[in-house]
Amino acid sequence: MDLYETPEEQEFRHRLRAWLRGKLPTLPPEPAATDWPGRRAYDCAWQRALHDAGYAGLHWPADAGGRGATPTQHLIFLEETERAGAPYVGANFVGLLHAGPTIAAEGTDGQRARWLPPILRGEEVWCQGFSEPEAGSDLAALRTRAVRDGDCYVVDGSKLWTSHAEVADWCELLVRTDPTAPRHRGLSWLALPMDAPGVTVRPLRTLAGSTEFAEVFLDAVRVPVTHRLGAENDGWRVTMVTLSFERGTAFVGEVVACRRTLARLARAARENGRWDDAVLRRRLGSLHAEFSALWRLTQWNVSEAEHAPSGGRGGVPGVAGSVFKLRYSQARQELYEAAAEVLGPDSLDGGHEWTAGRLSSLSYTIAAGTSQIQRNIVAERVLGLPRAR
Amino acid sequence: MDFRLTDDQRALRAGMRELLAARFPRERLRSLVDGDPLDGAGAVRELWRALGDAGLFALRLPESDGGSGLGLPEAVLLFEETGRALLPGPLAATHLAAGLVPGAAEGHRLVTALDRPGPVAHLAQAAAVLLLDGATARVLTPGEGEGPKALGAAPLRSVDPATPLHRVPHLPPPLGGSSLEVTADAGRLYGEATLLTAAQQLGSARRTVETAVAHARRRFQFGRPVGAFQAVQHLCADMHVRAELARVSVYAASITADPAEIAGAKLLADSAAIRNARDCLQVYGGLGFTWEADVHLHLKRAWIHAGQWQSVAEGEEFLANRLLMSGPPETSSDVLAGGLDGGNVAL
Numbered sequence: 001m002d003l004y005e006t007p008e009e010q011e012f013r014h015r016l017r018a019w020l021r022g023k024l025p026t027l028p029p030e031p032a033a034t035d036w037p038g039r040r041a042y043d044c045a046w047q048r049a050l051h052d053a054g055y056a057g058l059h060w061p062a063d064a065g066g067r068g069a070t071p072t073q074h075l076i077f078l079e080e081t082e083r084a085g086a087p088y089v090g091a092n093f094v095g096l097l098h099a100g101p102t103i104a105a106e107g108t109d110g111q112r113a114r115w116l117p118p119i120l121r122g123e124e125v126w127c128q129g130f131s132e133p134e135a136g137s138d139l140a141a142l143r144t145r146a147v148r149d150g151d152c153y154v155v156d157g158s159k160l161w162t163s164h165a166e167v168a169d170w171c172e173l174l175v176r177t178d179p180t181a182p183r184h185r186g187l188s189w190l191a192l193p194m195d196a197p198g199v200t201v202r203p204l205r206t207l208a209g210s211t212e213f214a215e216v217f218l219d220a221v222r223v224p225v226t227h228r229l230g231a232e233n234d235g236w237r238v239t240m241v242t243l244s245f246e247r248g249t250a251f252v253g254e255v256v257a258c259r260r261t262l263a264r265l266a267r268a269a270r271e272n273g274r275w276d277d278a279v280l281r282r283r284l285g286s287l288h289a290e291f292s293a294l295w296r297l298t299q300w301n302v303s304e305a306e307h308a309p310s311g312g313r314g315g316v317p318g319v320a321g322s323v324f325k326l327r328y329s330q331a332r333q334e335l336y337e338a339a340a341e342v343l344g345p346d347s348l349d350g351g352h353e354w355t356a357g358r359l360s361s362l363s364y365t366i367a368a369g370t371s372q373i374q375r376n377i378v379a380e381r382v383l384g385l386p387r388a389r
Numbered sequence: 390m391d392f393r394l395t396d397d398q399r400a401l402r403a404g405m406r407e408l409l410a411a412r413f414p415r416e417r418l419r420s421l422v423d424g425d426p427l428d429g430a431g432a433v434r435e436l437w438r439a440l441g442d443a444g445l446f447a448l449r450l451p452e453s454d455g456g457s458g459l460g461l462p463e464a465v466l467l468f469e470e471t472g473r474a475l476l477p478g479p480l481a482a483t484h485l486a487a488g489l490v491p492g493a494a495e496g497h498r499l500v501t502a503l504d505r506p507g508p509v510a511h512l513a514q515a516a517a518v519l520l521l522d523g524a525t526a527r528v529l530t531p532g533e534g535e536g537p538k539a540l541g542a543a544p545l546r547s548v549d550p551a552t553p554l555h556r557v558p559h560l561p562p563p564l565g566g567s568s569l570e571v572t573a574d575a576g577r578l579y580g581e582a583t584l585l586t587a588a589q590q591l592g593s594a595r596r597t598v599e600t601a602v603a604h605a606r607r608r609f610q611f612g613r614p615v616g617a618f619q620a621v622q623h624l625c626a627d628m629h630v631r632a633e634l635a636r637v638s639v640y641a642a643s644i645t646a647d648p649a650e651i652a653g654a655k656l657l658a659d660s661a662a663i664r665n666a667r668d669c670l671q672v673y674g675g676l677g678f679t680w681e682a683d684v685h686l687h688l689k690r691a692w693i694h695a696g697q698w699q700s701v702a703e704g705e706e707f708l709a710n711r712l713l714m715s716g717p718p719e720t721s722s723d724v725l726a727g728g729l730d731g732g733n734v735a736l
Contacts, residue, residue, distance in 0.1 A: 281709045303392035
């Protein structure tokens with residue numbers, strides 16, 4: 001058991017830190033939260049800068065255009081960029097964390113050459129078309145149909161909760177190609193060009209007032225068969241590769257950010273007198289312990305992944321990610337509840353950063369697998385309890 | 390960075406688990422609890438010698454002093470096992486007294502400890518009392534069985550049938566009577582006592598998850614194992630999550646020995662031990678409310694340990710104040726304590 005950084009890891013950290021120090025002051029001002037084209041341009045420019053400095057696709061395998069970094073180096077990268085206040089992955093989230101790694105793992109040489117370099121250079125943005133109105137937690141119930149017609153699939157249906165759909169070039173789409181097969185065995189994974197005829201995007205407004213989600217309607221959309229990843233009807237397995245990435249290290253930067261927010265809450269409480277309330281003080285102390293533990297759990301998971309037989313290429317296993325996500329999503333909500341306590345009546349000011357945080361934190365126990373689904377996963381796959389029905 | 394256990398650490402832990410299974414099996418715990426000890430004073434002495442031989446107390450002493458020269462991570466792994474087995478006795482205090490009190494390292498003498506007036510465990514069996522109420526540790530050596538008299542302590546009817554308690558009204562004044570100053574940093578010992586107690590809580594918390602899961606698989610109602618019901622599954626999943634966060638906190642604190650990490654580890658381990666025992670009791674249903682099931686023993690021991698060293702309130706207050714001590718967050722290494730600053734932390 002150690003938390004020791006190798007000389008290579010230390011050097012990696014210091015080089016990255018020096019680069020960030022030089023680069024960040026040269027960035028343009030951040031666009032408004034509602035300016036999606038502006039945000040896409042900003043996020044892609046940042047990705048381009050990372051690419052030119054040799055930091056794009058850090059955790060991707062080298063033969064997919066990535067840097068083949070170890071999970072520990074990836075952890076250091078996420079930690080240092082957050083610390084330095086660098087831009088978030090933003091519009092490139094799906095490309096870099098879902099679609100890209102899936103293509104790297106399952107794509108043909110031609111597919112990898114077509115889709116991966118533009119993701120790494122910040123030229124093409126991806127979104128995710130998995131959930132549907134009737135297929136949320138029960139993803140395998142999805143109904144969007146793809147029927148073979150010559151060299152194309154003809155796709156009909158609709159997708160929900162598709163982040164960044166308005167500004168995306170591609171959508172990783174899960175469709176039903178065999179309605180007669182058992183649910184999990186009749187699905188296929190397709191890369192859908194968002195400008196194809198028959199694709200309609202309708203933005204959804206979240207309770208926070210933002211429009212980062214959309215509903216995507218597909219009306220006789222033709223997708224070339226060559227855009228299918230993996231075998232026909234093997235889409236469920238292909239997709240699960242992606243989901244394990246989502247639950248692994250996707251929240252590392254956020255944990256670092258939460259720890260900083262917590263320290264700011266304490267200072268704000270001290271300044272406005274709320275610090276005299278022992279109940280609030282103790283809540284903050286308890287959150288301090290929680291977020292430290294979440295950070296250590298991340299390090300533990302990364303250690304396990306790095307020393308797994310796969311050498312870390314598989315990322316953090318999904319089940320370990322479920323344990324982390326269950327507690328993290330709850331702790332994040334508790335953090336912003338504590339923030340509201342610190343703010344007092346000012347917490348009703350919707351323009352306050354912490355009120356926005358309080359609202360957006362509500363999605364955390366739902367998105368990327370609800371807490372209830374995560375508990376099912378832990379109960380059945382970690383604890384070995386019988387399958388619930 | 391390799392946070393995982395080394396092969397040696399795994400072997401050490403497995404050795405202690407085997408030793409406890411052989412020397413302190415469930416029948417022995419039950420005989421103690423049911424007031425019909427199979428083991429008189431002689432058997433206790435023998436058990437403690439075996440623990441001493443296995444290095445539980447001398448683990449961290451240098452090899453030149455008859456120890457194993459190992460560190461807090463190894464100590465934490467062994468104490469986790471003792472918590473798992475509900476092994477009673479002033480284990481953490483005796484471990485800390487190794488090298489300070491003759492006979493402690495070998496398990497020949499039991500040593501208890503306290504940092505303030507109030508309940509103290511195993512006072513009548515202890516040959517010495519470690520006092521951690523000032524900057525420097527003191528050792529009181531009243532002789533076996535004389536502890537209560539020397540401290541004016543009255544017996545309590547302990548909630549935990551395996552942990553006898555006395556209430557100490559006040560600590561002896563410095564340099565008084567038979568108390569002896571020892572050159573050991575009381576602050577360091579207090580932190581270590583807190584961490585080792587947290588490790589015991591961790592062992593209990595992990596054990597009650599296993600116990601609850603085993604019961605949920607075994608117990609049939611409505612024609613299926615109760616563990617097939619989501620209501621029960623989700624209780625068990627939350628127990629596992631609690632135990633996991635306590636585990637990484639205790640292990641990390643054993644590596645860094647950072648006071649804030651130790652405080653957090655104790656906080657999370659106390660909560661995991663108590664809440665997991667509660668949830669295990671719930672999974673057990675009516676059986677959980679009986680004297681026969683061991684679940685109540687985990688809960689009661691967890692209550693005792695939660696009151697030892699850092700309490701929940703003290704831990705939370707300490708950690709809240711550490712948030713303020715950290716300077717401007719953007720430049721601070723303290724907010725991001727432990728490795729986040731790029732500083733190296735190793736054994």
